[in-house]
Amino acid sequence: MQNPRPARPDVHHGVFTTATHWGRYRVVVKGGEIRWISPLDDPEPATIGYRRTSYDQGRGRVLRPMVRTSYLQNRDAPARPRGDDTFTPVSWERALDLVAEEIKRAHNTRGPSSIFGGSYGWASAGRFHHAQSQVHRFLNGAGGYTPSIDSYSYAAMARIVPHVLGTSANEHLLSLPTWEEIAEHVDLLLAFGGLPAKNAQVNPGGVHVHRSRSGLRMCAEAGVELVNISPQRGDLDIDDAQWVRVRPNTDTALMLALTYEVWAAGDHDAEFLRECCVGAEDLVAYLSGALDGVVKDASWAAAVCDIPDATIRDLARRIVGGRTLITASWSIQRGDHGEQPFWAAIALAAMAGHLGRPHRGVALGFGTHHSTGARQRKLPVASLPQKVRELPEIAPIPVARIADMLLGPGQEIDFDGRRLTFPDIDLVYWCGGNPFHHHQDLNRLVEAWQQPRTIIVHESFWTATAKHADIVLPVSAYLERNDVAFGRHESHLSVMHAAVDPPGEARDDYAVFADLADRLGFRREFTEGRSADEWVRHLYDTTRDGLAAAGMPIPDFRTFWAAGEVTIPLPEPDRRADPLALLREDPMRNPLTTPSGKVELTSATIESFAYDDCPGHPTWLEPKEWLGSTAAERFPLHLLSPQPRTRLHSQYDQADHSAESKVRGREPIHVNPDDATARHIRAGDVVRVFNDRGQCLAGAVVDPGVRSGVVVLHAGAWYDPVEPGGLDAHGNPNVLTFDKGTSKLAQGPSSGTALVQVERFDGPLPPVRAFDPPAQDT
Incomplete structure (x- = not known):
């Protein structure tokens, strides 16, 4: 094809623009290295974007395809468990052959439902290099897979709102x-x-x-x-x-x-x-x-x-x-x-x-x-199609029930009025996201993670997920590839320039999947004959056509790529279209899509499910653990694990900005002054946070802005067990959280329900190795 990649300056020198989930940035490159990243025309830039150069070019990048040593020696019976093994570098040809062999084996011996297509989170703001779209498109072309449904962020909301509104x-x-x-x-x-x-x-x-x-x-x-x-x-x-x-x-x-x-x-x-x-x-x-x-x-x-x-x-x-x-x-x-x-x-x-x-x-x-808080509109912005071919539908599992699925093949669970049966997962293919950050009760996940025969991971860095995989394929980060970004509420499309080359032997996800599709016999269907940059242009042109048909013209691709962004001329939305406002105006003419056509303060549908943990109307039900329960006698502090200020979930934890927030190298835990005094804890102390599920170390911050009886340990510190299933040295709160569905209705995460105890840690401090690559065999 002509013009295989959008025109861009020399990647070794220049000033580039890019877009991220946390803002738009100007990137200065000299000698092939990122020297500076600064916000672009933003009066309130996100703190996450500051001092970011250490992230993309810092330690811990995966530079070559790697295979867990015991798995490479004997795939049928590896000598050591995942998370406690060395890795051996292999060539791309060898790695791709192994992956293709395992996908064929799983399909032929156990069927497509035995492959779990894991992907989650905020891997990239780009419309094309979107890890979830890439892996699902590939696995669909390869013959099918078990997907997940809903979100760790708002699974309970996703299930209750349709029933009520x-x-x-x-x-x-x-x-x-x-x-x-x-x-x-x-x-x-x-x-x-x-x-x-x-x-x-x-x-x-x-x-x-x-x-x-x-x-x-x-x-x-x-x-x-x-x-x-x-x-x-x-x-x-x-x-x-x-x-x-x-x-x-x-x-x-x-x-x-x-x-x-x-x-x-x-x-x-x-x-x-x-x-x-x-x-x-x-x-x-x-x-x-x-x-x-x-x-x-x-x-x-x-x-x-x-x-x-x-x-x-x-x-x-x-x-x-x-x-x-x-x-x-x-x-x-x-x-x-x-x-x-x-x-x-x-x-x-x-x-x-x-x-x-x-x-x-x-x-x-x-x-x-x-x-x-901003005006949101549905716009015809194109994304990578995930369907390559039509296949029999495989029931998805609720996203927060991964450990349950791996530990309980064949078990049935209730889910929003249905009965689901967990498949027997033989192969996990993970691309985008970090389950060893966002899943609950990580010690239980470690146990569950040992069950499949093969786990394949695409990663840029040696996260805990990569360290618990069998085959690790090095992939590029967002500053190393071209793309187009579009925010959910935005009236702009933004350029994402490739500013530097990927380090080592890293490739983008699309290149990896294209080569695997070639080995599995469907390269043409997967790529449709396009390179990655041709796909970027195709998605922009498709978006341009859709916006033009809706009366919102935007410039051609060449103009867009040179300008760095385009503004979409948006009409003002009709606020009268709010279904609740229309219902109030005339209930007979404007019914909701609930069974009654009205707001269901009592839901006959939910009541018919007869769930003991989700009755037919709003109800106070005591949580499994809370400060009013007898469990608080042993673990008298409620753990909150909200999103952090210094990173996006677990992303950029190794960057300077997140590192500077640590206390003696550990994730800070905020403790009310009364609770700190009662435990002889002072600011800057390293503390042990523990319950029956696990334990971790953290650095104490005495904070009167936290109510007594509560401690706050933000999510996202990279999981760093001293030994498999043991003390986490770095402060990941999910070694402590509760792995239970919110109810039979939504089966969402219950990570906000967790009681702990905190004590000053006076023993020898284990080193933080979260960002170090694993030991390698040659």
Whole structure:
């Protein structure tokens, strides 16, 4: 083909532009090395992007194809377990032959369902070099595989919202108000889980200009009352915001009490409940104690949530006293019974008369990334098709149930009204994401990870996932390949220039899959005759055609590539299209897509499932572990593991910015002063954090912004066990978290449900080896 790659300057010298999930950047290259990365025209640049040069060119890159030594010597019975072995370098030809042989073997002996196509997370902002699209397209062409469904971020929301509102979670996100609309139309904003600014640094597909911090300040300056309902004061970083120091995992109880207090005072919206909702009478029977003898009032919730009942009654009065928006962060649904707080938030907004009002009601997931708070639109932006050929459908597994699947082949589980059977996985192919960061109970995952015969991983760095693989194929990072980025809420398409060559023998994922497809006999179908850069241009041209058909013309590819970005001329959306607003306007003409056509405060569908952990209406169900349980007698601190400020999940943990946040080389753990004093812990001490599932070391930060009884250990420190299944030296909280489905409805992650104990660690400190390559055999 002509013009095999987009024109770009010499990769050894020059100034390049690129786009990432956390912003757009100018990249300075001299002598083939990245010398400087700086934000591009962004008044509020994300801190993640600072001092990034050490990341792409630092230690720990995978430079050659590597095979676990015991596996290379005997694939049928390796001498040593995964995670406790050396690696042997091999040629690309040898590595690709091994991978192709294993895929053929798995298909021929166990069938396509025996291959799990693992991919997750934020591997690249690019539309083409998107690891999940690449691996799924390849495995589909190879004959099929077992996929996963839903998200670690909001699996519970994804399942409960369609039952209650008749819309998908993504459609709900498209309807959220903007910062400007909140500032103009809202008097009171109740933020369950807060609105942490650090989360808004990132956005799927990129951020053109950050506006979340200024948006929140705009609301405060406009007189919006901001209430942060969270165990952490910093979850809403406005000085005069009210801080309600709720116990973790008790948001549902607080919401139900607020709902009861609004009803008991006679301040409820009886007409909306009657005309636009079903099941309000059943919910009231539960709240009033008619069903179980327990009145869910402010006094009841005060004991559960460990906050004053006067605070709850005051909030109830204020909710109905003005224009109120209730937001709920994704964090509060990543716990045991995580479906309940989102259902309860909808019920509260309906009871108080705000649901379906312009810019009011509920905003589930507001503030969880940058696009919430900005105008979001569905646009015809092309992505890599994942279907190469039509194959019999294989049932996906819930994404957070990977360890269950590997440990329990043939077992059945309930999932949103269905029964799923776990396949017998023989081969795991992982490309994009790091399960040894984002999965719960990593010691259990280590055990589960030993079950398949073969694990293949594409990686740029020696992450724990790579160290627990059999075959590791080195792949390029985003600054080493051309692409096009498009953020979910953005009105821009951004260029991602290849600024430097990949190090060592690294290749991009597409080149690897194309060569494997050649060995498996479907190269033409996989590549469609295009090189990687021809695909980038094709996706842009396809997007251009789609936008032109919708009346939104953009320049040709050559102009775009030279300019570095293009602005999409967007029409203003019709805000009347909000289904809840239309329902309120005329319930008969504008029904929702729920079975009743109304907001389902009680769901007959969910009730018919007869799940003991997800009843037919919002309900307070005690978590498996919480500070009000007997388990707190042994482990009296609730562990929170939110997203970090200095990296995106586990990405860039080895970069300077993340490294500078560590305490004596360990991930910092934030401890309330009273809890620190009781344990003779001072700032800068290394502490041991432990429960029955595992233990890790961390560096103490004494923080009055954390409520007593709670510790905060941010997610993303690379897993670094001193020995397999043993003490983690670096501070990964997922050695401590709970690997249980939120309920039978969603089977989402319950990582927010975890009790621990903390003590000062006075023994010899083990070295942090998280970023070091494994030992090699020659």
